[in-house]
Amino acid sequence: MKNYVVVAEDLRKSYNGFEAVKGISFRVKHGIVYGLLGPNGAGKTTTIGMLITLIRPSGGRALVAGYDVLREPQRVRERIGVVFQEPTVDRDLTAWQNMLIHGLIYGLPRRVVEQRIPELLELVGLREHMHRPLRSFSGGMIRRLEIARALLNEPEVLFLDEPTIGLDPQARMKVWEVIEGLRRQGVTVFLTTHYMDEAERLCDRIAIIDHGRIIAEGSPEELKSLVGGDTVYITLDTRESAERLARLLREKSLADTVTVAGSTVVLVARDAPRLVPQVLEAARAAGLEVREVRYTRPSLNDVFVRLTGRSLRDEEGDWRDYMRLRIHARRG
Numbered sequence: 089m090k091n092y093v094v095v096a097e098d099l100r101k102s103y104n105g106f107e108a109v110k111g112i113s114f115r116v117k118h119g120i121v122y123g124l125l126g127p128n129g130a131g132k133t134t135t136i137g138m139l140i141t142l143i144r145p146s147g148g149r150a151l152v153a154g155y156d157v158l159r160e161p162q163r164v165r166e167r168i169g170v171v172f173q174e175p176t177v178d179r180d181l182t183a184w185q186n187m188l189i190h191g192l193i194y195g196l197p198r199r200v201v202e203q204r205i206p207e208l209l210e211l212v213g214l215r216e217h218m219h220r221p222l223r224s225f226s227g228g229m230i231r232r233l234e235i236a237r238a239l240l241n242e243p244e245v246l247f248l249d250e251p252t253i254g255l256d257p258q259a260r261m262k263v264w265e266v267i268e269g270l271r272r273q274g275v276t277v278f279l280t281t282h283y284m285d286e287a288e289r290l291c292d293r294i295a296i297i298d299h300g301r302i303i304a305e306g307s308p309e310e311l312k313s314l315v316g317g318d319t320v321y322i323t324l325d326t327r328e329s330a331e332r333l334a335r336l337l338r339e340k341s342l343a344d345t346v347t348v349a350g351s352t353v354v355l356v357a358r359d360a361p362r363l364v365p366q367v368l369e370a371a372r373a374a375g376l377e378v379r380e381v382r383y384t385r386p387s388l389n390d391v392f393v394r395l396t397g398r399s400l401r402d403e404e405g406d407w408r409d410y411m412r413l414r415i416h417a418r419r420g
C-alpha cells in the first residue's frame with residue numbers, strides 16, 4: 089500500500105437508496121496524473137467527494153496519503169489539495185490576498201506562505217497579476233489561481249474536479265500546461281473529466297467510469313488497444329492492384345484483417361507505425377504503385393463506445409438517449 093497515494097476498495101455511495109457509486113476499486117501511484125473519465129452523472133464528483141472526506145462513503149474504504157478517509161479525515165485533509173468545479177475565491181480580494189488567507193486558514197506559518205505565494209503564482213503563470221483583484225481575472229486565470237492555492241500546503245496529492253469545465257480552448261490549453269508542469273515536478277494529480285482529449289493528453293492512467301462502475305482501467309495506450317487496433321488505408325492506382333496487394337498481405341499475415349474497398353486496401357492491426365513500412369516494402373517488391381497511405385489510431389471515445397455502446401461525447405450521448413426514449417415511447 090505504501091507505493092500508493094490513493095487506494096479505493098469497493099467504495100460505494102448511495103443517496104436515498106440510489107446507488108451513485110457502485111463499489112469501485114483503484115490505486116494511484118506517486119508522481120502520476122490519474123484520471124477518472126466518464127459522462128455527466130457517472131459518479132465522478134461523488135467519488136472525488138469521498139476521497140477528499142466531504143462525502144461519507146456508504147461502503148468500502150479509501151486511503152489517501154496512507155490515511156483512512158472515514159477514520160482519519162483530518163489527517164487526509166492536511167495532506168491534500170483540492171480544486172472544486174465551482175470557484176471558491178473571493179473576487180474582491182487580490183490573488184495574493186486569496187492565497188494568504190487560504191494558507192493561514194490551513195495553519196501554515198505566515199512567513200512560509202508569503203514565500204510560497206510568488207513561487208506558486210509563477211508556476212501557474214500569474215505572478216505579474218499577483219496584486220490585481222480577481223474581479224479582473226478571466227475564468228481560466230481563476231482556475232490557475234485555485235491550482236496554485238491548492239499547492240500551498242505542499243500536498244501529497246492534488247485533486248482537480250473537471251479542471252477545464254466551462255473554459256474556452258485557449259484557457260483550457262493553459263490549464264493543461266500547468267498540469268503538465270506539475271507532472272514534470274513529480275506532483276501526484278487525481279482529476280476527473282468528461283473530456284477524452286483532456287484525459288488522453290494529461291493522464292498516465294485512466295479509469296473509465298459509467299453509471300457508478302469502473303468499466304476499464306489502464307494507460308491511454310492500453311485502453312485504446314481494447315478497441316482492436318489501428319486502421320490503415322493504402323490506396324493504389326487500380327482495384328486490381330489493391331486486390332493483389334491484399335492477397336500478398338494475407339499471405340504474410342501482417343494484419344489482423346485485410347479488406348479491399350475500391351482501389352484502397354484497409355487493414356486493422358495493432359501497431360500501424362510498425363506495419364506501414366513493411367506494407368510499403370511488400371508493395372514495392374511486387375512492383376505495385378502506392379498513391380496514398382494513412383492510418384487512424386483509436387480514440388478513447390472508440391473505447392467508450394466499444395464498452396458501453398454509447399458515445400462519450402455529450403451531445404451525441406444525449407441525442408442517442410433522446411432517440412432511444414422516443415423509440416421506446418412509440419413502441420409503448
Ligand SMILES: Nc1ncnc2c1ncn2[C@@H]1O[C@H](COP(=O)(O)OP(=O)(O)OP(=O)(O)O)[C@@H](O)[C@H]1O
Pocket residue numbers: 103106108126127128129130131132133134135250
Ligand atoms: N446529493 C445527492 N443526492 C442525490 N443524488 C445525487 C446527489 N449527488 C449526486 N447525485 C446523483 O448521483 C449520480 C452521480 O453524480 P455525480 O455528480 O457524482 O456525477 P458526475 O460524474 O460527477 O457528473 P457531473 O460531472 O455532472 O457532476 C447522478 O445521477 C446524480 O444525480
